[in-house]
Amino acid sequence: xxxxxxxxxxxxxxxxxxxxxxxxxxxxxxxxxxxxxxxxxxxxxxxxxxxxxxxxxxxxxxxxxxxxxxxxxxxxxxxxxxxxxxxxxxxxxxxxxxxxxxxxxxxxxxxxxxxxxxxxxxxxxxxxxxxxxxxxxxxxxxxxxxxxxxxxxxxxxxxxxxxxxxxxxxxxxxxxxxxxxxxxxxxxxxxxxxxxxxxxxxxxxxxxxxxxxxxxxxxxxxxxxxxxxxxxxxxxxxxxxxxxxxxxxxxxxxxxxxxxxxxxxxxxxxxxxxxxxxxxxxxxxxxxxxxxxxxxxxxxxxxxxxxxxxxxxxxxxxxxxxxxxxxxxxxxxxxxxxxxxxxxxxxxxxxxxxxxxxxxxxxxxxxxxxxxxxxxxxxxxxxxxxxxxxxxxxxxxxxxxxxxxxxxxxxxxxxxxxxxxxxxxxxxxxxxxxxxxxxxxxxxxxxxxxxxxxxxxxxxxxxxxxxxxxxxxxxxxxxxxxxxxxxxxxxxxxxxxxxxxxxxxxxxxxxxxxxxxxxxxxxxxxxxxxxxxxxxxxxxxxxxxxxxxxxxx
Numbered sequence: 336x337x338x339x340x341x342x343x344x345x346x347x348x349x350x351x352x353x354x355x356x357x358x359x360x361x362x363x364x365x366x367x368x369x370x371x372x373x374x375x376x377x378x379x380x381x382x383x384x385x386x387x388x389x390x391x392x393x394x395x396x397x398x399x400x401x402x403x404x405x406x407x408x409x410x411x412x413x414x415x416x417x418x419x420x421x422x423x424x425x426x427x428x429x430x431x432x433x434x435x436x437x438x439x440x441x442x443x444x445x446x447x448x449x450x451x452x453x454x455x456x457x458x459x460x461x462x463x464x465x466x467x468x469x470x471x472x473x474x475x476x477x478x479x480x481x482x483x484x485x486x487x488x489x490x491x492x493x494x495x496x497x498x499x500x501x502x503x504x505x506x507x508x509x510x511x512x513x514x515x516x517x518x519x520x521x522x523x524x525x526x527x528x529x530x531x532x533x534x535x536x537x538x539x540x541x542x543x544x545x546x547x548x549x550x551x552x553x554x555x556x557x558x559x560x561x562x563x564x565x566x567x568x569x570x571x572x573x574x575x576x577x578x579x580x581x582x583x584x585x586x587x588x589x590x591x592x593x594x595x596x597x598x599x600x601x602x603x604x605x606x607x608x609x610x611x612x613x614x615x616x617x618x619x620x621x622x623x624x625x626x627x628x629x630x631x632x633x634x635x636x637x638x639x640x641x642x643x644x645x646x647x648x649x650x651x652x653x654x655x656x657x658x659x660x661x662x663x664x665x666x667x668x669x670x671x672x673x674x675x676x677x678x679x680x681x682x683x684x685x686x687x688x689x690x691x692x693x694x695x696x697x698x699x700x701x702x703x704x705x706x707x708x709x710x711x712x713x714x715x716x717x718x719x720x721x722x723x724x725x726x727x728x729x730x731x732x733x734x735x736x737x738x739x740x741x742x743x744x745x746x747x748x749x750x751x752x753x754x755x756x757x758x759x760x761x762x763x764x765x766x767x768x769x770x771x772x773x774x775x776x777x778x779x780x781x782x783x784x785x786x787x788x789x790x791x792x793x794x795x796x797x798x799x800x801x802x803x804x805x806x807x808x809x810x811x812x813x814x815x816x817x818x819x820x821x822x823x824x825x826x827x828x829x830x831x832x833x834x835x836x837x838x839x840x841x842x843x844x845x846x847x848x849x850x851x852x853x854x855x856x857x858x859x860x861x862x863x864x865x866x867x868x869x870x871x872x873x874x875x876x877x878x879x880x881x882x883x884x885x886x887x888x
Contacts (some may be wrong), residue, residue, distance in 0.1 A: 358391040362461055363471045363514060365424060366502045368432070368532045369454040369495035373547075373554050376450040377435035379428035379534050380459050382471075383503075385514045390419035390537075395463050395470075397427050397448065402456030402631060404480015410448045416537045422514060426536040436534050436542030445537045454495040455630050455686060458485060473523045475501065477630030477684055486522030490529070492630035492684035493692055498557035498576075500532035531557070549575040562621070569621040570689065577690050581619040584685075584693040585657050587887040588612040596666075602700035602714055602885065603669065603681075608643055611665040613685060613695065617652040625649035625658065627687045629665050634681035634699075638671040647685075669699055677702055677731055678720055696721075698885055703733040706871075710735065715874030718885045719747075723755025724877065728870075735871035741793070742777035742800035744809070745784050747873060748816040751881045759783035768798035775800070789815040803867035806857070807841035810848050813880040823847035832862035839864070853879045 365383035370376055380397055384390070392412045399408040416425055428444035436442045452459070456477030461470045474485035476494020488494075489501055503526055508517035520526055534542035547556035552563035560571035567573045570581040589611055593599030596608035603609050617623055629645040647660035669681050679699040686692045698721040701708065706716050716733055719725050724747055728734035739747070750757050759780055762773035767785045771778050781798055784790040789812065793799035804812065814821055823844060826837035831849045835842050845862055848854050853876065857863035868876065877883065 358388050359395055359463065360467055360470050361386040361389045361516065362425075363503055363516075363519060364459060364461060364473045365514065366500050366530075366533070367452065367459060367473060367475075367495065368500040368534070369452045369497060370431075370450065371435075371498040371557050372559050373556060374431055374435045375497065376429055376431040378448070378450045378452050379426060379432045379444070379532075380448070380452075381534055382425040382427070382461055383514050384419070384421060384423050384425075385516050385518075387421045388419050390416035390423070392416055392425065394465060395461065397446065398460045398462045398469075399451045399453075400458040400460070400474075400478075400480060401453050402477045402479060404458070404478070407453070407457075408449065408451040410446055412446055416445060418537050418539065423537060423539075424535045426534055428534065432534065432542075435545065436532070438543060438545050442534065442540060442542045443536055443538075452495065454497070455628055456488070456492070456494050458488075460484075471519070473501070473503075473527060475523060475527075477686075479631050479633055484521050486520070487524040489523040489527045491524070492694070493686050493690055494630065496529065496559075496690060498559050499529045501527040502530045502533075503527055547575070549573075568619060570619040570623045577688075578619065579689050579691040581617065581623060581689045582615045582625060582652075582687055582691055583618050584613060584695075584888065585616050586614040586659075587695050588614075588659070589697065589886045596668075598708075600708065600714070602708075602717055603667075603697055604700045604708070605638075605670050605674070606668075608666055608668040611667050611683060611695070611697070612659050612661070613647070613664075613693065614657050614659040615649060615652070615687060616657040617654055620654055622651055622653045623689075624651045625688055627660065627665075627685050629667070630684040630686045630692070632667055632669075632681060632683050632697075634669060635675040635679065637673060637675035638669055638679070638681070638699075640681055641668040642666075642683075643668055667697070669697070674699075674702075677727065680721070695886070703727055703731060703735075705732045706735055710871065712871035712874050714885065715878045716871060718878050718883050719874050721885055722751070722883050724750045724883075725870075733870060736869050738803035738867035739870055739873050740801050741790075741798065741804050741808075742771075742775070742781060744804045744812055744868075744873075745777055745780040745790070747877060748789070748812050749780055749783060751813075751877045751883065752816050768792055768800075769796045771798050771800055784816070787816070787819050789819065805864065806862060806866050806868055806872075807835075807839070807845060807864035809868045809873075809876050810841060810844035813853075813876050814844055814847060817880055821847075832856055832860065832864075834861045835864055848880075851880070 366381040368379050370378045393415045397410045425445045427446040429450050433441045458474040460472035472484045475489040477492045478488040509515045545556045550565040554561045558575040559577045561575050562571040565573045590597050590609040627647040629642050632640040632642050644666040648663040649658045652658045681697040683695045762778035826842035
């Protein structure tokens, strides 16, 4: 009888040579390369064994998927690999990659592929169609398909960058220089890094990156640009890479004009296919061409989202200038049988040609059942919801014609000024106003208005929290919150409104609102100063005074 191995020796032996009856499945995707600006079709995917004997790949496949998770290409091994040593690689490459990485002669691929890698967003998998299924996968960019095995895509939403490969890390577990099975958290964003491409085929022949000379005006090898100089700040860096900060997002228009698929009311509504027109500023020192692509369009579960035109052109943008895509912009669609949430936003990820990006928030309108699209205050109300100023009066209603109370207004003006989520310090006695105890949910906001000198109360020691805000009071509320130092000039006849004489303490504030085009009055000549402000009117007061937008920054 042979002696039994000690447990420690048995464990060590298994660690060195794991049992692998399938002889192909102890394999990982090691590197993916999308080509370069000089050679865009020189693409490859490299696999690597993490145990010996994993060379029986005949009939196995490399599968390529687009950003939505639809398979777009399959490349099948016709034979097994000759070399089966632990850490051996297998190169799947295009004919252009074979030539590009071997200036002195072809680098022979172990399996030929066509240039099918979707750089903006996609996934590749080493796959066994015979029953094992996906052995290993990696996803990148705007990939929105099934997340199993890939987790968060690498470099979302930009994806694979020309001239740069993505390579699996070896330092997740055990030796930092050896591929192990545990060097895989099934999260592409964590497991991969951007590197200089280094292809190697199964016989062990290494590819060679061809030489280049940055600054000679010719895009070569792995260069992303070459503007005939080695100065930075002009959109092309001193090392001939694109400067992602060359362009800065500035604004976004959505559904700005009616079409056969939308009504052009400036609000994206479910079932509409709407135009999406971003604007970008050229922050570089030279004029630069700019184009863009939508990497993904996503939103909460229950909705469906589609990009019907994912390419935009901005033309050549002068240094320091801002450009919109004009008539060559994106078109997007969102729909749902049941609205996923009262506040429903989609996200469109735009990647521009500098490799910069912006995740644009796309609010979906018709949020409240009691605010029709025909309501003249409709868009202003959607802005208040989207900016986190109010969520309505109940789950799906806004109560547009109800009066706005003084305690509610304290919250509205402060959040409009400071942004969604703003919370002043908690109240502690003694409080400023006798009728606003610290147990009130509005107390901290009312106290903050008092600290800022916006509100002095309705009488000595009182705030009158449940009283309606009048239109004349509203003028002070919004302007003083916007600028506590503001001191509008005194009124002098003729005044803008017949019912606001210069003797009114509110006159100069109302006149200032009119000068800023915030209000036009309640009729051609009157302001109706003592009338309560309804919740729908509040949308105009806040939106215009504080410059709130539905789309953009």
